[in-house]
Amino acid sequence: MKVVLKDLTKKFPNRNKKIRDEVIAVSNFNIEIPDGKLIGLLGPSGCGKSTALNLLCGLQKPTSGQIFFGEDDVTNLPAENRGVGMVFQNYALYPHLTVQQNIIFPLENLKGAQKLTKEQMAAKAYEAAKLVQIEELMDRKPNELSGGQQQRVAIARALVKMPRLLLMDEPLSNLDARLRLQTREEIRRIQRETKITTIFVTHDQEEAMSISDLIVVMKEGVIHQVGKPQEVYDNPVNLFVAKFLGTPPINVFAGEVKDGKLFIGKEAVLSVKGVADKKVYVGIRPEGFVLDENGALSCMLDEVEVMGRDITVVSRHEALDGVEIRSIISADNKVEAKDGIVKFSLKPHKVHLFDQETEERIYFES
Amino acid sequence: MENRNMKAWLYLLPAILFLGFFLVYPLVDVFIYSFEEGYNSASQTYFGVGTYNYSYVLHDPYFLQAVKNTFILVIFTVPISTAIALLISVGLTSIKPLKELFQTIYFLPYVTNTLAVGLVFMILFKKTPYTDGLANLIIGFFGGNSVDFIDGPYWAKMFVLCFYTIWVVLPFKILILTSALASVNEQFYNAAKVDGTSKWRIFTKITIPMISPMLFYLIITGFIGAFKAYSDAVALFGTDLNAAEMNTIVGYVYDMLYGNSGGYPSYASAAAIILFVIVLTITCINLLVSKKHVHYA
Numbered sequence: 001m002k003v004v005l006k007d008l009t010k011k012f013p014n015r016n017k018k019i020r021d022e023v024i025a026v027s028n029f030n031i032e033i034p035d036g037k038l039i040g041l042l043g044p045s046g047c048g049k050s051t052a053l054n055l056l057c058g059l060q061k062p063t064s065g066q067i068f069f070g071e072d073d074v075t076n077l078p079a080e081n082r083g084v085g086m087v088f089q090n091y092a093l094y095p096h097l098t099v100q101q102n103i104i105f106p107l108e109n110l111k112g113a114q115k116l117t118k119e120q121m122a123a124k125a126y127e128a129a130k131l132v133q134i135e136e137l138m139d140r141k142p143n144e145l146s147g148g149q150q151q152r153v154a155i156a157r158a159l160v161k162m163p164r165l166l167l168m169d170e171p172l173s174n175l176d177a178r179l180r181l182q183t184r185e186e187i188r189r190i191q192r193e194t195k196i197t198t199i200f201v202t203h204d205q206e207e208a209m210s211i212s213d214l215i216v217v218m219k220e221g222v223i224h225q226v227g228k229p230q231e232v233y234d235n236p237v238n239l240f241v242a243k244f245l246g247t248p249p250i251n252v253f254a255g256e257v258k259d260g261k262l263f264i265g266k267e268a269v270l271s272v273k274g275v276a277d278k279k280v281y282v283g284i285r286p287e288g289f290v291l292d293e294n295g296a297l298s299c300m301l302d303e304v305e306v307m308g309r310d311i312t313v314v315s316r317h318e319a320l321d322g323v324e325i326r327s328i329i330s331a332d333n334k335v336e337a338k339d340g341i342v343k344f345s346l347k348p349h350k351v352h353l354f355d356q357e358t359e360e361r362i363y364f365e366s
Numbered sequence: 367m368e369n370r371n372m373k374a375w376l377y378l379l380p381a382i383l384f385l386g387f388f389l390v391y392p393l394v395d396v397f398i399y400s401f402e403e404g405y406n407s408a409s410q411t412y413f414g415v416g417t418y419n420y421s422y423v424l425h426d427p428y429f430l431q432a433v434k435n436t437f438i439l440v441i442f443t444v445p446i447s448t449a450i451a452l453l454i455s456v457g458l459t460s461i462k463p464l465k466e467l468f469q470t471i472y473f474l475p476y477v478t479n480t481l482a483v484g485l486v487f488m489i490l491f492k493k494t495p496y497t498d499g500l501a502n503l504i505i506g507f508f509g510g511n512s513v514d515f516i517d518g519p520y521w522a523k524m525f526v527l528c529f530y531t532i533w534v535v536l537p538f539k540i541l542i543l544t545s546a547l548a549s550v551n552e553q554f555y556n557a558a559k560v561d562g563t564s565k566w567r568i569f570t571k572i573t574i575p576m577i578s579p580m581l582f583y584l585i586i587t588g589f590i591g592a593f594k595a596y597s598d599a600v601a602l603f604g605t606d607l608n609a610a611e612m613n614t615i616v617g618y619v620y621d622m623l624y625g626n627s628g629g630y631p632s633y634a635s636a637a638a639i640i641l642f643v644i645v646l647t648i649t650c651i652n653l654l655v656s657k658k659h660v661h662y663a
Contacts, residue, residue, distance in 0.1 A: 058559075058560070059556050079556075079560050079562075080562045080563070082560075084560060085561075086557065088553050088556070092551070092554055092557035096576065096578075096661035106561035106562065109562040109563050109564070109567065110562075157561075
C-alpha cells in the first residue's frame with residue numbers, strides 16, 4: 001500500500017504560555033511513499049520524526065493536511081481503525097503477558113468477520129514468531145528476554161495482524177552495537193519477506209543508509225531531501241544533508257570561487273566552470289582526497305590511522321570549518337609528509353559547493 | 367563476615383526491642399490468658415487451665431452476633447469500596463479541568479475526625495421526634511416509607527454501617543489508585559490503541575494487571591481494617607453495641623474488658639485470638655489467590 005502525505009503540518013502550543021509562538025514539529029510534508037518499500041525517516045533528534053510517525057499511526061491529529069493510505073483518506077481515522085503496526089522505541093511489551101500472549105494481543109481485538117478461533121490465533125502468532133526467530137521463547141515473560149529478543153517480539157506483535165503499514169520508532173536505539181548490525185539486516189529481511197510498506201525513524205544515518213530503499217532527510221520539521229540512499233549521499237541538495245550523511249562526515253572548508261576556479265585558502269584546488277564568483281562552502285567527502293605530491297591542497301599532517309583495508313589521514317587546514325580533516329585513502333598508498341605538510345588532489349565528483357548564505361547546493365562542471 | 371552480621375543485628379536492635387515489648391510479648395501473653403480460666407488481672411490469679419474460655423465465647427450469642435456483623439461488613443465493604451475507588455480514580459485520571467480540585471474533595475474525608483463524621487451520618491439517617499433525617503426525606507420523595515436507620519430494623523442499621531465504612535475508607539484507596547494509575551506508562555496505552563484495542567479491553571487487560579499490586583495491597587489492608595472495625599459502629603450507634611445488635615468482634619473484646627459486662631480478660635483474650643486466627647486465615651487465602659492474579663513488574 002502506498003502512503004501519501006499532503007501538506008501535512010503539526011503544530012504544538014508553546015509550553016511557555018507567555019510566548020505565543022507555536023512549535024512546528026512537522027511542516028508541510030508532501031511526500032509519496034511507494035508500496036512495499038522500506039523507508040528511513042532520518043534526522044537529528046528533535047526534528048519531528050517521531051511526530052511524523054505518530055501522525056501516521058493516528059496517535060496524534062495533524063493541525064492541517066491529509067494522509068492517504070492507498071486511496072483512502074485516513075486523516076481523521078482514529079488509531080484503532082487504521083490497521084497499522086507499530087514498534088515502539090521501548091517496545092512497550094505488556095510485562096504481565098507472555099511472549100505468545102503479547103503477540104496474540106492485536107488478533108484478539110479483531111471483531112466481526114475477521115474474528116479468529118484460538119487455534120487460528122496461535123497459528124498466526126507462531127508464524128509471526130518464526131519470522132523473527134523467537135518461536136522457542138513463546139512462554140517467557142518480556143523481562144526474561146534480552147533487548148534484542150524483546151525487539152523481535154515487538155516486531156512480531158506489530159506484524160501478526162499483517163498491517164497495511166509498519167512503523168518503527170528508533171527500532172535499533174536500545175540495542176548494543178553488534179546486535180544493531182544484526183537486527184538491521186533482520187529488519188531488511190523481514191520487510192522483504194512480508195513486502196509490507198515499512199517506515200522507520202532513526203537519527204543514525206548509517207542505519208538509514210544501510211537498509212532503506214528510500215531515505216527522507218528532515219530537519220526542524222522540514223523535509224530536506226528524499227531519495228535513494230546513494231543518490232542522496234552523492235547529490236546532497238544542501239549543506240545540512242551533506243553534513244548529516246556519511247561517516248566520517250564530510251569535510252567542510254570556507255572557500256571562494258574566482259574566474260571559474262575554486263580557491264581554498266590561497267590555493268586553487270579545482271576548476272569549477274559555470275559558477276559566478278562568490279564565497280562558498282566546500283564540502284569534500286573523505287574518499288574525495290587523493291594523495292598527490294603535486295596536489296593543490298596542502299594540509300598539515302596530524303596523524304595517520306591504519307585501518308587495514310584503508311588509511312585515515314587526519315590533518316588540519318586553516319580554512320576548515322571544523323577541527324580536523326579526515327580523508328580515507330587506499331592502504332596501498334604511503335603517506336609522506338614534507339615538513340609536516342601533506343598534499344592532496346581532489347576527485348571532482350566528491351566535491352560539493354554550497355552557497356554561504358543559503359547553504360544551498362551550487363552545481364558546477366569540472 | 368561475623369562483624370558485619372553483628373552490625374546488622376545492632377541496627378535491627380531498636381526495632382526488635384520495640385516490637386518485642388509491645389507486639390510479640392502482648393501477643394504471647396494474650397494467648398496464655400486465653401487458656402487461663404477465670405483470670406483476674408487485679409489479683410493475677412486463675413482457677414485452672416483449659417479451653418473453657420473459647421467454649422464460652424463461641425457459645426455467647428453476643429459474640430456470634432459480632433462475628434456475623436463483622437463478616438457482613440467485610441464482605442460488602444471491601445469489594446464495593448475498592449470498586450468505587452477504582453471507578454473514581456479512573457475518572458480522576460481521565461479528566462483534565464479542575465482535576466486538583468476534585469482530588470482534594472475526594473481526599474477530604476480522610477482528614478476528618480471519625481466521630482464528627484459519625485455525627486453527620488446520625489443527622490443524615492437518624493429519626494427524631496422533629497425530623498426523619500435527610501435519607502428518609504429522599505425515600506419519602508420517591509414515595510417510600512420512612513425507615514429508622516439508627517434504632518430501627520437490623521438491615522437498616524447494617525446498611526448505614528456499611529455505607530459509612532465505605533465512605534470513610536474511600537479517600538485513601540482513591541489516593542493510592544490514582545498514583546498507581548499515573549505510574550502506568552503511556553506507551554502501553556498507545557501500543558494497545560494502535561493495535562485496535564477497545565477501551566474496555568485496555569482497562570481489563572492492561573490497566574488492571576498493571577496496577578494489580580496496588581489493588582491487592584488495598585484489598586488485604588481493607589480486609590484487615592474491616593475485621594478490626596469498632597470505632598465506626600460506636601460513632602453511629604453509641605457504646606452499647608450489644609443492645610443495638612451492631613457489635614463487632616473488636617467491640618466484643620472491648621466490652622469484655624471494660625464495658626458494662628466488663629472484667630473478663632480471659633474471654634476477651636479468647637475472642638481476640640479467634641479474631642487473630644480469622645484474619646490470618648483470610649490473609650493467607652488472599653496471598654494464595656494473589657499469586658495467580660497479581661503481576662509484579
